[in-house]
Amino acid sequence: MPFSSLPRPIAEALADRGYATPTPVQAQVIEADAHMRDLLVSAQTGSGKTVAYALAIAENLLEGAEFLAPPTEPMALIIAPTRELALQVQRELIWLYAKTGARIVSCVGGMDVRREQRNLANGAHIIVGTPGRLRDHLERGHLLSQSLRAVVLDEADEMLDLGFREDLEEILDATPPERRTLLFSATMPKPIAALAKRYQRDALRIITTSERAQHSDIDYRAVAVAPADIEHAVVNILRFHEANGAMIFCATRENVRRLHAALSERGFHAVALSGELSQNERNHALQALRDRRARVCVATDVAARGIDLPDLGLVIHAELPIDPETLQHRSGRTGRAGRKGICVLIAPYPRRRHAERLMRAANVNAQWEAVPSPQDIRIRDQERLIETLTLGENSDEDLETAAKLLETLDPQQIAAAFARMHRTTLPAPEELFDAGPPPRDEGPRAGFEDTMWFRLNVGRNGNADPRWLLPLLCRRGHITKREVGAIRILATETRFEIPRAISAKFAAALKRTAGEEDGVTIEPADGPPPPQERGAPRGPKRPGAPRPPHRHQPRPYKGRRG
Structure with a gap:
């Protein structure tokens, strides 16, 4: 169905913004079959779903007229999981409904609650908000819900993941039973199905894309690096692609803070988004990205939910996502609305197999390649x-x-x-740590005629590999890779040699850095490995064998999530 079939003020607003034809999800929600029905919609990120549900509820608000009467009690309520998404939805609705005379008010956590109370008292046609703040206004009597004709749950799966089930149920229970309920969710797990069954009536199920199509506009790449080189890999990937906009995902607030500081120090125009920032700080960061004063955003998963940034051509997973859904959500920040995007996963050597399993589960086919070199x-x-x-x-x-x-x-x-x-004017690229191939038995090289042997408690059964062990030894022992001799990886441990002349300094540094790599211990050994152990074939991994800790991350990779 073309946009010309919509009410004139809405159709004109779309034309003014350059909307020629509806996206698949927009087309289906305005079809005759969807008229005035509850909707249960699965749509990929960047498919235009905000405009879709705004078009769908237009008939509830206008009822055949072109202009809305002066605002009194709200007629539509849109619930979003995060402040950023709610404010973004408000901005979309303002231009779309501008010619209808609609008044759109936001109610989100972190904003001035008294100002919101005044806005609600002055009347509004549409309320956009987050579950916690909306519930608070409802309980205090500032949000009147009995005149609501439509309720939209945007990114419902995210709201349930964030623990907003009770808030949503209280809000929905307070609305008129004859209201129209539109539920939009990227995935449809059992809790979403249960929510739909309880609060929707004869809902029309709309699925606009297959799992494979979710990635059609994203070019996936993957790189494996030494854990100590993750930060350098981020720098070189940013420099190689020079995207107009890039988003880098970290797992914790502390990691965001550290990586943002490191990139800013190198000359990148970067901003940070994490749960520890005030709403005002987050708004300033997002505005800097929209104004192109900043081109790089370092964020946690929670802070980046629902954010839609212009020309975001590059997404970097500086730390691997915790599950396939998070991988899809992060990656979906790029490749939106028909635009192409690039997504790069950075996997520490010990976690490459985990990264491959994660991508298979997310139905992602990534090309493994080397980190761009300075050349x-x-x-x-x-x-x-x-x-x-x-x-x-x-x-x-x-x-x-x-x-x-x-x-x-x-x-x-x-x-x-x-x-x-x-x-x-450009940040300098970084030289990555290149561990090279494992040492061969070709006799002692110069400077290693008199050595001392040390041991680590990680071996073949724990995925030990010189590519991540060598940077670890250098970082813990405050030495260079040229000061590490032979490395012998056994079944349950690894032994390596250090020139005796620096062994005391090396051992002292190990004591000072003890605990930095949780689960990995380095200590003097009683000599080289037994001859029969050398070159022993890889056997099946034994239950309980030590594994390289997933905390093998370089600073800045510590801290609380969110």
């Missing part, structure tokens, strides 16, 4: 610079300046100076 980045910088120079038109002033430059300098000097000036 790769320099080549891309040159290509982008040449492309930039060929675009646009030169003014008379520009041509005059160029002529004066050519009078004093030759073209090669001018080009070199311009390239140098351009390069200084």
Whole structure:
């Protein structure tokens, strides 16, 4: 069904914003079969679902008219899981309903509650809010619900995951039984089905995309790095792609704070989003991204729910998501509304198999590749610079300046100076730690004629690998990779040699850094591994064998979630 069939003010608002044809979910909610019915909708992130349910409830609000009467008690209630999503929905509804005379009020946690009370007292046609704040206004008598004609639950699965079931049930129980209920959810687990069964009547089920189609506009990449190189990998991925907008996901608030500080120090225009920020700080961060004053957002999963940023072309999982649903949600921040996006998963070497299982469960097919090297980045910088120079038109002033430059300098000097000036505006790429292949038995190399052996309590059965062990030894022992000799990975432990001249310094550093890698101990050994152990075949993993801890993350990867 085309937009022209909608009420005139709505159709004009869509045309003014450049909407020519409806997306699949928008088309289905305005079909005749969906007219005035409860809807249970599964739609992928970025499919235009906010506009979809705004179009669906327009008939409840306007009832055939083109303009709304002055506001009194609210006629529609939209519930969203987070402050950012609720405010984003409010902005969408304001432009869509602008020509109908609709008054749209938000009620979200972290904002001035007295101002919200005044707004509710002055009347509103549509209320957009978060469950906790809406319940509070309802219990205090500020939110009058008996005139509601439609209730929308946006990202219902996220609201249940965040523990808002009781809030939602209290709000829905207070609304008129004849109201229309529209439930939008990316997934349909049993709790969502139970909620729909209790509060919806003869709901029309709408599924607009298959699981495979959810990833059709996203180019997935995966890289495996030493745990100590995760931060450097993030830097090089950002520099290689130079997306107009990028979002980096971390697991905890502390990790967001540390990674944001590290990127800002390197010259990236970055903002942070996490639960520890005030609402005002979060609003400023989001506005900086929308105004293009910032191009990189470092966020936790909770803080990034429901955020839709313009031209977000790159998503980086600096820490692996906890489950397939989180992987899909994070990745869905890019590749929205027909635009292409790139998603890069960074997997520490010990967790590569876990990353592969996670992607299989999420129905994601990612291409494994190396982290871009400084040389790769320099080549891309040159290509982008040449492309930039060929675009646009030169003014008379520009041509005059160029002529004066050519009078004093030759073209090669001018080009070199311009390239140098351009390069200084960009953050420098990082050299990653390259552990290289395991050492071979070719006799002691120079400086390792007299060595001392140490041991770790992680072996083959625990996925020990020089690619993550070597950076660990360097970090814990305050040495360089050139000061580590042979590494022998046995079934349940790993032994390695250190020049005796620095062994005391190495052992002292181990005592100072004890506890940094939870579950991994390093201590002096009684000598090299027994000859019969060397090169022993990999056997089946024994139950209870030590495994590399999942906390093998470089700083900044500690802290509370959210």
